[in-house]
Amino acid sequence: MVGGLNKQIYLPFMLAQQLGYYKDQGLNIALSDEPAGVDATTNMLAGKVDGVGGFYDHTIDLQGLGQSAESVVSMLVTPGEVELCRNDLENQIKSPADWKGRNLGITDLGSSTDFLTQYLAQKNGVDPTTINRIGVQAGATLIGAMTHKNVDCAMTTEPTVSQLLANKQAYILLDMRSDAGATQALGGEYPATSLYMTTSYIKNNPQTVQKLVNAYVKTLKWIQEHTAAQIADMMPADYYAGVGKDAYVAALNSEKGIYNPTGIMPPNGPPTNLKVLSAFNKNIIGKMIDLSRTYTDQFVENAT
Structure with a gap:
């Protein structure tokens, strides 16, 4: 289950299918779409799906809750997320320091966009409890929330970013589509998209995971x-229908650097993820988190 199959940050999951790589490995994979990674995680814990395409930070959050899950391949070296605000607020919101009392769009409560939004508020001197976090998913629902002024700003990814900018509905407040942008916003490398599974599934099905x-x-x-x-050209046409293929290609070209070329977890990444979550997340604060149990490079190192 993937937290938004048509988002460019999750592109490798469908691309692997389009390239025939699941079939080549003798795998029968069912890809299901869930707009928010937090709901995909819930389904994984309930045994309804075997793995989740979502942000790595969920495995840290789960450990804080006494659950054990691990990323088995790292796909994004930066979050690829962009904080957009409505054009009519450009003179009022110049940084997250101006967020107090504002309505901020996220994919859903407990999602990685929720984590990042709370951290950015806290980092910029705004108590996360003074902002209103509203689940608006992505694509048409997020654009609708902007259009109807249900949200002042929202965190989203391509191709939704390009669509809002092309419609002149929003401006960029923070851009985490590059290493420099992510480091400026979050204080370091922040590995994002991964395939994660429960530790018990990994132990019981090592050949499938490999x-x-x-x-x-x-x-x-x-x-x-x-x-x-x-x-x-390899992606389903409905993936770029809203924004148009040319804009989809331009967006993908500008952020191609977000993809991890090897699948190995960036060694400096997990401490940044933990630092971000430790700033506000009650599941993490005061807990001893063993990062070595939140991911494994074993399968990537043995990949053929």
């Missing part, structure tokens, strides 16, 4: 070796 990781490592390599236009 085949999955083989497919994703090949997909990440394919991304590096092909242009944004060639990648877009």
Whole structure:
């Protein structure tokens, strides 16, 4: 289950299918779409899905709750998230320091966009309890929330970002589509999209996990070796229907650097994720978190 299959930050999951890499590994994969990663995680814990395409930070959050899950392949080295605000507020909101009392769009409560929004408020001197976090998912629902002024700002990804900018509905407040932007906003490298599974599933199904990781490592390599236009040609047409193929390709071309070329977890990344969550997350504050139990590089290192 993927927290938004048509988002560019989760592109490797569908691309692997389009390239035939699941089939090559002898896998029968059912990809299901869930607008928010937090709901995908809930389904995983309930045993309804075997793995989640979501942000790595959920495995840290889960450990704080006494649950054990691990990322088995890292797909994004930066979050790829952008904080957009409505154009009519450009003179009022110049940074997250201006967020007190504001309505802020996130995919859903407990999602990674929720985590990042609370951290950015706290970092900029605004108590997260003084902002109104509203789940608006992405795409049409988020754009609708902006149009009807239900939210003042919102955190989202491509292709929704390009659509709002093209419609001249929003301006960029913070851009985490590059290493520099993510480091400026979050204080360091922040690995994001991964495939994570419960530790028990990984232990009981190592061959299946290895085949999955083989497919994703090949997909990440394919991304590096092909242009944004060639990648877009492989994706289902409805993935870029809203924004248009040319804008989809342009957005993908500008943020191609977000994809992890190897699948190995960036060694400096997990401490940044923990630092961010430790600033506000009650599941983490005061807990001893063992980061070595939140991800494994074993399967990527053995990928063929």
